[in-house]
Amino acid sequence: MGKIRTHKASAKRFTVTKNGKVKMTQQGRRHQVHLKSTKRKRALRKAAYISKANAANIKRLLPYA
Numbered sequence: 270m271g272k273i274r275t276h277k278a279s280a281k282r283f284t285v286t287k288n289g290k291v292k293m294t295q296q297g298r299r300h301q302v303h304l305k306s307t308k309r310k311r312a313l314r315k316a317a318y319i320s321k322a323n324a325a326n327i328k329r330l331l332p333y334a
Contacts, residue, residue, distance in 0.1 A: 273332040273333075275330070275331060275332060275333060275334075276330035276331065279327060279330040279331055280330075280331055280334070282294075283319070283327050283331065283334075284334065285328065285331060285334040289328075290318050290319075290324070291318065291319040291323075291324045291327045291328065292316050292317070292318055292319075293316065293317055293318070293319060294316060294317070295313045295314075295315070295316070295317045297309075297313055298310065298313050298314075
């Protein structure tokens with residue numbers, strides 16, 4: 270049986286933690302950052318986790334993560 274290919278676009282955006290959660294960077298820090306408050310930008314620095322419903326789909330794209 271052949272190897273399963275990793276979806277490279279997903280591999281750049283998501284990481285799977287030791288406990289099996291899928292971690293991602295938050296959206297909203299690319300454009301029009303000057304319009305957002307400092308407090309909001311600081312909060313967006315922290316990583317976020319994917320919901321359980323979507324995590325299964327992401328894990329399928331990252332078989333060796």
